[in-house]
Amino acid sequence: MQPLIDNARMFGQRPEEFAHLAKGQSPDVLFITCADSRVVPALITGARPGELFELRTAGNVVPPYASATPTGEAATIEYAVQVLGVKHVVVCGHSHCGAVGAVVRHDDLTAVPAVRDWLAHAADEPKCSDPADPTVAEAVQNHVLAQLERLRSYPCIEKRLEAGELQLHGWYYEVHTGVVREHRAESDTFETL
Ligand SMILES: [Zn+2]
Numbered sequence: 001m002q003p004l005i006d007n008a009r010m011f012g013q014r015p016e017e018f019a020h021l022a023k024g025q026s027p028d029v030l031f032i033t034c035a036d037s038r039v040v041p042a043l044i045t046g047a048r049p050g051e052l053f054e055l056r057t058a059g060n061v062v063p064p065y066a067s068a069t070p071t072g073e074a075a076t077i078e079y080a081v082q083v084l085g086v087k088h089v090v091v092c093g094h095s096h097c098g099a100v101g102a103v104v105r106h107d108d109l110t111a112v113p114a115v116r117d118w119l120a121h122a123a124d125e126p127k128c129s130d131p132a133d134p135t136v137a138e139a140v141q142n143h144v145l146a147q148l149e150r151l152r153s154y155p156c157i158e159k160r161l162e163a164g165e166l167q168l169h170g171w172y173y174e175v176h177t178g179v180v181r182e183h184r185a186e187s188d189t190f191e192t193l
Contacts, residue, residue: 018049027053030080032147033092034060034099038175041092053080058115059099060091062147063122065154074154081156081166089157091147092171092180093140104128104139137172141190144170145183 031041032055041052055076057063063073080086093100102109103125109116124146128139148168151157160166170183172190181190 021050025050025053025084027051027080027084028087029053030055030077030084030086030089031092032057032060032062032077032090033173034058034094034097036094036097036175038096039092039094039173044173044178044180053084053086055080058118059097059103059123060093060144060147061099061118061122062091062150064150077151077154078156081154081160085165087165088167088169089151090169090171091144091151092173093144093147094173095135095137095140095175097136097140097143099123100126100140100143101131101136103143104131104136135174135176141170141172141181141183144172148183 027050029047029052031045031052033039033041035056035058041047041054045052053076055073057073061073062077063071065074077089081089099115099119100123101107102115103119103123109119123143126139126142126146128136128142130138148170151168152161157166157168161168170190171193172181172183173179174181180193182193183189184191
């Protein structure tokens with residue numbers, strides 16, 4: 001922890017770099033990814049403060065939209081789309097994802113009931129021909145596509161898609177190489193960016 005505190009102390013010594021951010025934010029992109037510490041959106045994309053609006057959940061799960069039961073995820077998505085007017089939403093899964101791996105391996109999650117219930121409630125089991133593959137690449141990629149489909153059911157997203165004002169992107173990030181692949185609709189495959 002101490003090195004992180006030291007860096008945070010240093011970070012605040014360049015106020016002139018950040019002064020313009022007081023005027024507000026207008027990011028183009030909502031970036032939805034896993035909470036995994038190996039996935040660092042700003043590092044991957046080179047984004048500066050103000051450029052990425054982020055939503056991070058265990059397993060980059062987008063929960064089902066239900067207006068009767070507000071969630072932090074739905075609020076974050078709605079704010080990004082309706083208020084900030086982001087033009088792109090990226091759902092970025094990653095290799096070696098513990099959450100997706102647990103779903104396809106049917107791991108016993110009794111010791112982490114909140115994780116178990118979150119995944120049971122929000123994550124359908126993705127198609128996976130080899131659950132023993134440590135990267136769980138196939139499962140994660142299918143899982144990303146399922147989250148994109150779920151996003152389409154959010155009223156605010158549906159509206160902006162119909163108006164042609166929003167684009168959805170499916171990404172797969174390899175934590176062990178740094179390579180990013182994106183889903184290409186034409187071939188229905190994930191290809192290197
Ligand atoms: Zn993960």
